[in-house]
Amino acid sequence: MVLRRINWPLWVGLLLTLAAFMSYFFVFVWFPFTRDFPWANLVLFLIAGVLLFMGLRRGFASDRPHPTRSKIVTVLVSAFSFLVFAMFVFTIFVVGRWLPASKGAPQVGQRAPDFTLPDTTNKQVSLNELLTTPINGKAPRGVLLVFYRGYW
Amino acid sequence: MRGIEKSLDKFNEVGIRPVAISVDAPDVSRDLAQSAGYTFPLLSDQNTEVIRRYDLVHAGAGEKGHDIARPAEFLLDSTGTVRWINLTENYWVRARPEQVLEVSKLLK
Numbered sequence: 001m002v003l004r005r006i007n008w009p010l011w012v013g014l015l016l017t018l019a020a021f022m023s024y025f026f027v028f029v030w031f032p033f034t035r036d037f038p039w040a041n042l043v044l045f046l047i048a049g050v051l052l053f054m055g056l057r058r059g060f061a062s063d064r065p066h067p068t069r070s071k072i073v074t075v076l077v078s079a080f081s082f083l084v085f086a087m088f089v090f091t092i093f094v095v096g097r098w099l100p101a102s103k104g105a106p107q108v109g110q111r112a113p114d115f116t117l118p119d120t121t122n123k124q125v126s127l128n129e130l131l132t133t134p135i136n137g138k139a140p141r142g143v144l145l146v147f148y149r150g151y152w
Numbered sequence: 153m154r155g156i157e158k159s160l161d162k163f164n165e166v167g168i169r170p171v172a173i174s175v176d177a178p179d180v181s182r183d184l185a186q187s188a189g190y191t192f193p194l195l196s197d198q199n200t201e202v203i204r205r206y207d208l209v210h211a212g213a214g215e216k217g218h219d220i221a222r223p224a225e226f227l228l229d230s231t232g233t234v235r236w237i238n239l240t241e242n243y244w245v246r247a248r249p250e251q252v253l254e255v256s257k258l259l260k
Contacts, residue, residue, distance in 0.1 A: 029244070032155065036245045096242040099222045104207030106234045112226060115202040117173065117195035120182035125195060130171055131232055141167030142235065142259050143228045144252055147208050147221040148153060150174030151184060 005065060010055025010077050013048045017081040020044035021088050038092055045085050052078050112145070157190050159249035166256045168227070173197050175220050197221070227252060229259045 024041045028034035034041075058064075059074025106112050116126040130143050156163065156170045163170055170192045176184065181194040197203050203221040214220040225247050227236035236255045238247040 030154065032246070032248050038244075092244055093242075096244045099241065099243060100208070100210055102207045102222065102224065102239050105224065105237065105239060106206060106226065108234050108237060110234050112228050112232050112234050113202070113205045114232075115197075115205070117197055117202060118178050119193050119195055120178050120185055122178050125193060127232060130169055130193070131228065131230055133169075135164050135167055135169055138167060140169050140230060142169075142230055142256060143232075144156075144163070144168050144170040144256075145226040145228065146153060146156065146170060146172040147203065147206065147224040148172055148174045149210070149213070149220050149223065150176040151180055 007055050007058050007070065007074065009051045009058060010074055013051030013055050014077050014081050016044060016048035016051060017084050020048055021084050024088070024092070038088075041088065045088070048081065049085075052081055153190060154188065155246075155249045156192065157188070159253065160192060162249070162253055163256075166253060168252070168256045168259075169193075171195060173202060173221065175200060175203070175214065175218075225252065227255055227259075235259055 020041050023044065024034075024038050028038065028040050056074055056078055059070045064070040112127065114127050116124050119125050127143070131140060134140070153172055156172075160170070172190070172192065173195045174181070175198055176194075176196060177198055178196045181196055184190065185194055200209055200219050200221070203209055203219075206224070206226075208221045208224050209219050210222040211219050213222075223240055223243060223246065225236075225238040226234055229235050235258075236252070238251075240246060
């Protein structure tokens with residue numbers, strides 16, 4: 001039987017590991033609920049881990065057709081999967097925290113530093129304009145300044 | 153920013169104008185606005201002059217090691233005074249629009 005020969009938990013575990021990694025950046029990052037803490041990805045990694053563990057046991061079972069080859073493949077796939085998991089944790093929980101302290105940023109109660117910058121049509125826009133140009137015919141109650149990394 | 157765009161009606165209702173600032177050139181921001189459907193202003197601070205003034209420079213974090221802005225949000229009242237700040241400690245954790253709207257309602 002094909003399923004007996006193929007170490008399916010190992011390969012499904014590998015695929016699921018890759019999916020767990022990629023899905024954060026392509027899917028879950030778009031939803032605050034799954035972005036702020038990557039629990040959905042950690043659950044996927046956990047399931048992948050269980051499958052890989054099953055795969056490891058299977059790969060080392062004595063009834064394998066090619067015992068040595070099967071052991072090497074099993075160890076390599078498991079090690080690679082673990083590396084992917086480690087990279088994910090590192091990217092989210094370590095690299096994500098590599099941000100400047102910004103101690104000199106404007107504090108609550110301080111006046112926000114004035115500026116004039118071009119918009120997408122190259123028109124110069126000042127903070128004062130942003131604060132005074134009416135929204136739906138009414139004077140704005142305030143402005144939300146969002147600084148973002150950009151796409152360069 | 154996608155969250156802000158989705159909540160733009162609510163921001164308008166409360167009277168808060170969202171404005172986004174990055175080092176992107178105006179035409180890059182225009183492409184972003186078109187592809188992502190952003191209708192609020194995107195301003196261009198290519199030489200990080202304003203980003204520096206707000207102490208938000210993330211040195212060397214851009215492509216080819218140039219300086220960019222770290223993510224940050226400031227809510228200003230109509231006098232331009234800062235009323236609320238969010239300097240996230242983790243790049244992946246961002247302020248939610250509902251949070252900002254809640255604070256906005258307290259502004260006079």
